[in-house]
Amino acid sequence: MRLLDIYKKLRSEIADIEAVMEEAVRSEHTLLTEASLHLLKAGGKRIRPIFVLLSGSFGSGERDHLIQIAASLELIHMASLVHDDVIDDAATRRGQPTVKAKWDNRVAMYTGDYIFAKALNLAAEVPNPRIHQILSRALVQMSIGEIEQIRLFFEPSQTIRDYLLRIRRKTALLIAVSCQLGAMAAGADQRASNTLYRYGYNVGMAFQITDDLLDINGTEKQLGKPPGSDVRQGNITLPVILALQEDSLRHELLQELKKIQHSEGRQDTSRFIDMIRASKGLQKAESMAKQYIDKALQAIRSLQKTQASQDLMAIASFIVNRNF
Amino acid sequence: MRLLDIYKKLRSEIADIEAVMEEAVRSEHTLLTEASLHLLKAGGKRIRPIFVLLSGSFGSGERDHLIQIAASLELIHMASLVHDDVIDDAATRRGQPTVKAKWDNRVAMYTGDYIFAKALNLAAEVPNPRIHQILSRALVQMSIGEIEQIRLFFEPSQTIRDYLLRIRRKTALLIAVSCQLGAMAAGADQRASNTLYRYGYNVGMAFQITDDLLDINGTEKQLGKPPGSDVRQGNITLPVILALQEDSLRHELLQELKKIQHSEGRQDTSRFIDMIRASKGLQKAESMAKQYIDKALQAIRSLQKTQASQDLMAIASFIVNRNF
Numbered sequence: 001m002r003l004l005d006i007y008k009k010l011r012s013e014i015a016d017i018e019a020v021m022e023e024a025v026r027s028e029h030t031l032l033t034e035a036s037l038h039l040l041k042a043g044g045k046r047i048r049p050i051f052v053l054l055s056g057s058f059g060s061g062e063r064d065h066l067i068q069i070a071a072s073l074e075l076i077h078m079a080s081l082v083h084d085d086v087i088d089d090a091a092t093r094r095g096q097p098t099v100k101a102k103w104d105n106r107v108a109m110y111t112g113d114y115i116f117a118k119a120l121n122l123a124a125e126v127p128n129p130r131i132h133q134i135l136s137r138a139l140v141q142m143s144i145g146e147i148e149q150i151r152l153f154f155e156p157s158q159t160i161r162d163y164l165l166r167i168r169r170k171t172a173l174l175i176a177v178s179c180q181l182g183a184m185a186a187g188a189d190q191r192a193s194n195t196l197y198r199y200g201y202n203v204g205m206a207f208q209i210t211d212d213l214l215d216i217n218g219t220e221k222q223l224g225k226p227p228g229s230d231v232r233q234g235n236i237t238l239p240v241i242l243a244l245q246e247d248s249l250r251h252e253l254l255q256e257l258k259k260i261q262h263s264e265g266r267q268d269t270s271r272f273i274d275m276i277r278a279s280k281g282l283q284k285a286e287s288m289a290k291q292y293i294d295k296a297l298q299a300i301r302s303l304q305k306t307q308a309s310q311d312l313m314a315i316a317s318f319i320v321n322r323n324f
Numbered sequence: 325m326r327l328l329d330i331y332k333k334l335r336s337e338i339a340d341i342e343a344v345m346e347e348a349v350r351s352e353h354t355l356l357t358e359a360s361l362h363l364l365k366a367g368g369k370r371i372r373p374i375f376v377l378l379s380g381s382f383g384s385g386e387r388d389h390l391i392q393i394a395a396s397l398e399l400i401h402m403a404s405l406v407h408d409d410v411i412d413d414a415a416t417r418r419g420q421p422t423v424k425a426k427w428d429n430r431v432a433m434y435t436g437d438y439i440f441a442k443a444l445n446l447a448a449e450v451p452n453p454r455i456h457q458i459l460s461r462a463l464v465q466m467s468i469g470e471i472e473q474i475r476l477f478f479e480p481s482q483t484i485r486d487y488l489l490r491i492r493r494k495t496a497l498l499i500a501v502s503c504q505l506g507a508m509a510a511g512a513d514q515r516a517s518n519t520l521y522r523y524g525y526n527v528g529m530a531f532q533i534t535d536d537l538l539d540i541n542g543t544e545k546q547l548g549k550p551p552g553s554d555v556r557q558g559n560i561t562l563p564v565i566l567a568l569q570e571d572s573l574r575h576e577l578l579q580e581l582k583k584i585q586h587s588e589g590r591q592d593t594s595r596f597i598d599m600i601r602a603s604k605g606l607q608k609a610e611s612m613a614k615q616y617i618d619k620a621l622q623a624i625r626s627l628q629k630t631q632a633s634q635d636l637m638a639i640a641s642f643i644v645n646r647n648f
Contacts, residue, residue, distance in 0.1 A: 027468060132444075132453070
């Protein structure tokens with residue numbers, strides 16, 4: 001398996017990035033350290049660090065800077081996941097009013113703030129103000145994406161454009177910036193860092209579309225949770241928007257959606273998921289993901305052919321074919 | 325009135341800072357722009373920008389950079405206020421389960437994230453990586469301070485040291501950094517920026533102690549809300565910690581505190597407040613605030629005597645004598 005080879009090759013760098021992340025989130029504050037380390041130990045694909053490292057090979061700068069930027073971007077990703085966990089009031093009302101429950105939302109929020117700030121610390125140590133500017137701009141877009149997601153929960157009139165803009169902000173931008181800053185931190189020339197940004201952006205779009213597809217056509221075993229968790233949360237993804245455009249499905253889908261919305265997560269979504277599976281939405285969404293991958297590959301082909309460029313191409317192809 | 329004169333003198337700079345803040349928070353996103361502008365229009369003492377501007381006069385750098393740093397720090401303060409508004413679940417349970425209520429916590433959180441990111445944008449435009457480092461470190465400490473505050477809600481065993489460490493992180497540090505970065509952005513020498521940091525730290529400590537005192541000995545008219553809002557939220561402040569050290573009061577105070585804690589904000593706090601007012605806690609806390617002001621004045625006296633140094637001294641003296 002090609003992807004595993006890439007991880008193996010970068011093993012030493014990834015270990016260093018993990019160590020830098022762990023060191024960064026440690027503080028004299030027990031609760032924050034525990035919460036952050038818990039998140040770190042939970043692991044993850046560490047795909048952003050991989051993009052930073054591979055993009056960094058187009059320059060010849062300091063290895064330490066690359067490690068710091070990679071750790072910073074992965075921590076930003078982690079912090080945004082923590083903020084995603086801050087649930088709305090309705091959802092917590094079912095829980096018991098323990099002292100701990102009373103604090104949960106605020107603790108999650110401040111833990112996220114803490115990890116964000118630690119991530120900025122790491123990036124600030126790389127003395128390139130341009131990097132700090134790009135990073136803070138990405139954070140702005142990410143927060144707009146989060147608000148947009150909430151605004152469009154259960155909103156059936158949202159367009160494909162709404163969806164694409166949202167996943168661009170929520171996912172693609174941070175991956176694009178991982179590639180761009182990896183190149184910049186390594187002192188690659190501007191053409192390379194711009195091209196890698198374009199690669200990352202397109203890979204990121206395809207990555208999120210594929211993720212959203214998996215939530216519909218994956219099995220519970222593959223996903224580790226029942227399919228349909230997106231729609232249960234109110235998140236209307238590309239295949240759903242596309243299926244809603246089919247006259248023969250639209251009416252019934254809207255009715256199911258209403259039921260799911262008003263059941264606060266207790267409604268069985270299998271009927272809804274079956275309808276999406278039977279629609280042309282899946283196939284169309286897949287084909288859009290493939291188009292993004294084609295653009296990503298095109299960007300990479302315009303760079304000099306190196307081992308890293310080959311690896312980036314392999315990752316792009318893997319992303320749309322994965323089933324986990 | 326001396327303080328008003330300082331505001332008048334800096335009128336043009338403050339107007340520019342307001343404009344930069346307003347421009348910064350505008351986005352294509354209606355909800356975020358409205359929420360942010362609403363906060364901006366609500367005003368505030370803009371004390372951090374004043375510190376930036378006065379400290380900036382110890383250098384001779386670019387006026388634009390000073391304006392940007394001032395706007396950035398005031399936005400960071402605003403963002404932290406927005407995150408303070410994310411209330412725990414218990415408090416929202418009394419509200420009605422409208423769709424809007426369902427979103428409130430997350431919207432407040434992401435609005436805060438957005439304003440934080442915009443603040444970082446502004447600071448990142450000043451091309452001095454050292455400034456970015458100092459700022460991100462302050463953000464780390466602020467988030468630790470917030471978590472500490474939650475952990476110590478209604479905790480009667482907290483010490484004076486716990487309190488001082490918390491207000492240092494929650495308040496004093498950002499004021500210290502306002503002075504330091506004002507000096508740095510203006511290209512002042514390192515001795516001046518370190519001294520101004522020390523001034524700001526001590527003024528900030530005195531500012532918060534005075535704020536906490538006002539919540540106990542202020543009138544509803546002065547405060548715009550009934551006194552005792554700190555203890556209703558569970559926030560145990562310096563005069564309370566000091567009063568708890570008095571054997572004749574301790575037992576009854578602890579009983580009142582328990583009642584307030586378990587009433588979820590419905591308990592009348594006037595008896596508790598009266599006991600604190602009758603204790604030696606107020607006077608002792610006042611004297612601690614004055615000690616911090618003395619240290620602040622001492623720091624300023626070690627700098628060259630200028631109009632700005634006189635103004636900074638006037639502000640310090642005003643802070644412990646204010647009643648609003």
